[in-house]
Amino acid sequence: MSKTAIHxxxxxxxxxxxxxxxxxxxxxxxxxxxxxxxKSAVEKKALPPESIWALEDVNFDVEPGSVLGVVGRNxxxxxxxxxxxxxxxxxxxxxxxxxxxxxxxLEVGTGFHPELTGRENISLNGAILGMKKxxxxxxxxxxxxxxxxxxxxxxxxxxxxxxxxxRLAFAVAAHLEPEILVVDEVxxxxxxxxxxxxxxxxxDVAKEGRTVLxxxxxxxxxxxxxxxxxxxxxxxxxxxAPTVEAVDYYLSRGLTQEGQRLWQxxxxxxxxxxFKPVAVRLQDAQGHVVEGARCSEPFYLEVEYELRKAIxxxxxxxxxxxxxxxxxxxxxxxxxxxxxxxxxxxxxGTYKSRVEIPAYLLNGGRYVVGxxxxxxRIKTYFHDExxxxxxxxxxxxxxxxxxxxxxxxxxxxxxxxxxxSNGEGDS
Amino acid sequence: xxxxxQSVEKRSETHSEPxxxxxxxxxxxxxxxxxxxxxxxxxxxxxxxxxxxxxxKQTLLGAAWAVLQPFLTMVVFSIxxxxxxxxxxxxxxxxxxxxxxxxxxxxxxxxxxxxxxxxVNNSHMITKVYFPRMILPLASVLAGIVDFLxxxxxxxxxMIFYHVTPTANIWTIPLFLLLALVTATGVSLWLSAMNVLYxxxxxxxxxxxxxxxxxxxxxxxxxxxxxxxxLLYAVNPMTxxxxxxxxxxxxxxxxxxMMTLVSTLVAIxxxxxxxxxxxxxxxxxxxxx
Ligand SMILES: Nc1ncnc2c1ncn2[C@@H]1O[C@H](COP(=O)(O)OP(=O)(O)OP(=O)(O)O)[C@@H](O)[C@H]1O
Ligand SMILES: [Mg+2]
Numbered sequence: 001m002s003k004t005a006i007h008x009x010x011x012x013x014x015x016x017x018x019x020x021x022x023x024x025x026x027x028x029x030x031x032x033x034x035x036x037x038x039k040s041a042v043e044k045k046a047l048p049p050e051s052i053w054a055l056e057d058v059n060f061d062v063e064p065g066s067v068l069g070v071v072g073r074n075x076x077x078x079x080x081x082x083x084x085x086x087x088x089x090x091x092x093x094x095x096x097x098x099x100x101x102x103x104x105x106l107e108v109g110t111g112f113h114p115e116l117t118g119r120e121n122i123s124l125n126g127a128i129l130g131m132k133k134x135x136x137x138x139x140x141x142x143x144x145x146x147x148x149x150x151x152x153x154x155x156x157x158x159x160x161x162x163x164x165x166x167r168l169a170f171a172v173a174a175h176l177e178p179e180i181l182v183v184d185e186v187x188x189x190x191x192x193x194x195x196x197x198x199x200x201x202x203x204d205v206a207k208e209g210r211t212v213l214x215x216x217x218x219x220x221x222x223x224x225x226x227x228x229x230x231x232x233x234x235x236x237x238x239x240x241a242p243t244v245e246a247v248d249y250y251l252s253r254g255l256t257q258e259g260q261r262l263w264q265x266x267x268x269x270x271x272x273x274x275f276k277p278v279a280v281r282l283q284d285a286q287g288h289v290v291e292g293a294r295c296s297e298p299f300y301l302e303v304e305y306e307l308r309k310a311i312x313x314x315x316x317x318x319x320x321x322x323x324x325x326x327x328x329x330x331x332x333x334x335x336x337x338x339x340x341x342x343x344x345x346x347x348x349g350t351y352k353s354r355v356e357i358p359a360y361l362l363n364g365g366r367y368v369v370g371x372x373x374x375x376x377r378i379k380t381y382f383h384d385e386x387x388x389x390x391x392x393x394x395x396x397x398x399x400x401x402x403x404x405x406x407x408x409x410x411x412x413x414x415x416x417x418x419x420x421s422n423g424e425g426d427s
Numbered sequence: 428x429x430x431x432x433q434s435v436e437k438r439s440e441t442h443s444e445p446x447x448x449x450x451x452x453x454x455x456x457x458x459x460x461x462x463x464x465x466x467x468x469x470x471x472x473x474x475x476x477x478x479x480x481x482x483x484k485q486t487l488l489g490a491a492w493a494v495l496q497p498f499l500t501m502v503v504f505s506i507x508x509x510x511x512x513x514x515x516x517x518x519x520x521x522x523x524x525x526x527x528x529x530x531x532x533x534x535x536x537x538x539x540x541x542x543x544x545x546x547v548n549n550s551h552m553i554t555k556v557y558f559p560r561m562i563l564p565l566a567s568v569l570a571g572i573v574d575f576l577x578x579x580x581x582x583x584x585x586m587i588f589y590h591v592t593p594t595a596n597i598w599t600i601p602l603f604l605l606l607a608l609v610t611a612t613g614v615s616l617w618l619s620a621m622n623v624l625y626x627x628x629x630x631x632x633x634x635x636x637x638x639x640x641x642x643x644x645x646x647x648x649x650x651x652x653x654x655x656x657x658l659l660y661a662v663n664p665m666t667x668x669x670x671x672x673x674x675x676x677x678x679x680x681x682x683x684x685m686m687t688l689v690s691t692l693v694a695i696x697x698x699x700x701x702x703x704x705x706x707x708x709x710x711x712x713x714x715x716x
Binding site: 015016083084085086087088089090091092093094095096097098099100101102104106111112113115116120123124125127128130131132133 | 446448449451452466469470473474477484552553554555556557558710713714
């Protein structure tokens with residue numbers, strides 16, 4: 001057996017964008033263009049067809065039996081990569097070699113036909129994978145019981161709930177024994193129990209020597225399931241590293257300087273107006289920008305922003321996330337009803353919202369700061385879940401006389417009472 | 428990682444070397460890669476079956492529709508062309524004369540109608556999984572065979588009713604059916620691929636089908652066409668099909684000859700060019716539908 005399951009070389013994919021509504025054209029347009037070639041040449045100059053490289057110069061190899069995570073921000077090209085690997089779309093440049101059948105679960109749902117029953121869709125998907133009828137039948141019962149759709153197996157899938165639909169889709173993709181399984185962002189839909197089952201199944205698939213590529217925004221799922229992870233950004237492969245390192249890199253990326261994040265004009269989406277984020281900073285008590293904080297001392301988070309116009313009901317806040325992407329807490333500058341009254345309308349100008357994070361709150365480790373500016377139920381002006389990353393130093397935190405890692409994200413200083421009870425039959 | 432590698436080796440004892448697939452940009456006129464269609468033959472069968480099931484389940488009249496469409500057309504033709512206009516029918520009762528032509532014609536026109544929409548209708552599959560896309564229009568064409576067979580049974584009933592005995596050449600019917608399928612597939616490949624890129628094909632299609640029907644000897648015999656124009660007339664492969672059906676079943680019309688040859692060559696040309704055009708456009712489908 002070869003030592004490679006997937007070989008990707010100089011892979012690039014270009015998309016045409018910014019044409020008419022929808023990508024397709026009409027014959028009429030094509031004809032009229034053809035007949036007025038001169039005119040269209042002029043038009044083409046004036047309006048060059050815009051294109052973007054959804055993937056560019058991507059190179060990597062995957063060994064059989066490994067589970068590879070793929071992370072990246074929205075639009076990084078993750079789905080595009082999986083679509084090329086599963087041959088749904090063709091690359092514009094480069095070469096991919098895939099050894100074996102690829103089973104794919106791209107976004108929600110697969111090649112199910114709504115009019116067909118669950119049973120028929122299983123056969124259909126088997127045939128799409130290029131399997132023989134007997135091979136599909138051998139797997140049938142296992143699929144149905146994994147998806148827990150026994151009673152609905154002869155019902156058209158259009159009557160399934162979205163959870164059932166997803167369960168069946170996943171069960172089919174994972175059980176039809178493709179040599180390579182690619183899964184894009186599907187766990188977001190199922191309930192917690194099913195997510196757990198899916199993750200378990202994916203690692204079983206890998207243990208059987210098959211290769212899994214797993215795209216997710218859920219860092220804890222990535223950390224649990226994969227040994228290695230690719231970090232994509234704007235179509236480029238930034239890093240391939242052991243997952244812990246890659247996730248940390250991904251979450252802390254975008255730092256212009258440690259301890260401070262300044263937003264460049266091109267990083268601010270148009271719909272943020274009239275809100276314009278300037279910076280978020282981690283500060284010590286004296287107001288100096290610092291790279292990290294200590295558990296035993298308070299630290300400060302400052303968000304600086306500009307309002308081009310007055311905004312009513314604005315709240316500016318921060319999130320703290322663990323390096324696994326789990327939220328620790330969220331807090332807004334107008335959480336206090338009195339402040340909310342006072343700042344019900346903020347006139348145009350430059351502002352700083354600063355908050356003290358008390359000592360003895362966070363445990364040691366790496367954390368990520370997110371920023372949110374919104375008017376409740378009206379509009380989210382700006383939102384960046386990965387604005388800044390910093391380390392908490394556990395020195396001086398409760399219990400540091402034992403040099404061990406404390407479990408948990410918070411490390412509060414708590415008041416314990418120890419009492420000895422007398423006579424209760426102690427030995 | 429280590430445990431993964433070990434189980435790979437275990438697995439390789441029982442499984443053969445996996446198929447290697449190379450994915451790269453296919454420039455210009457791509458190779459047809461018909462082997463892929465063979466590998467996926469079960470899927471062709473399955474999709475055809477699926478089209479049938481969906482079709483018969485969703486339409487109220489189901490299988491009856493397969494007969495009603497050519498039958499009612501035959502009734503209208505018989506009244507207006509046969510009786511009122513007195514169009515000749517090569518000495519065969521006009522209803523049989525026109526119905527014999529309408530059966531392969533309905534197969535053809537229905538195939539165009541279904542196949543041209545097949546890619547757009549299955550966009551949910553095209554954007555999610557790989558399979559040779561050609562299977563979709565192909566299955567739409569093949570599903571029409573069942574309608575054809577049902578309509579054919581009615582023809583046998585009519586022949587008994589009108590005391591028309593089929594000729595000894597009836598065994599050639601499958602060959603003419605094949606010619607009809609080749610033509611339908613060729614045109615369907617063109618139309619279905621164009622429909623993804625240019626959505627106004629939907630508006631063009633009814634006109635195209637109607638026009639095509641007039642240039643096919645359905646309501647009238649091809650003997651009405653002057654001798655010197657006959658070969659040009661046969662450039663429409665459906666002419667060869669209809670003439671073949673009439674010759675094999677009713678003993679009327681033109682015996683297979685130069686006209687059939689011209690029709691066959693054009694049909695093959697449509698199929699091959701359709702395949703190449705489809706292949707060329709195929710790589711844009713997933714990004715466009
Ligand atoms: N069919 C298409 N036509 C034009 N552009 C496209 C098409 N599909 C994707 N793109 C563009 O390609 C880029 C990468 O998209 P892709 O779906 O791969 O991102 P992603 O990493 O999966 O993002 P997300 O996390 O939001 O799922 C985006 O800028 C997107 O707008
Ligand atoms: Mg995506």
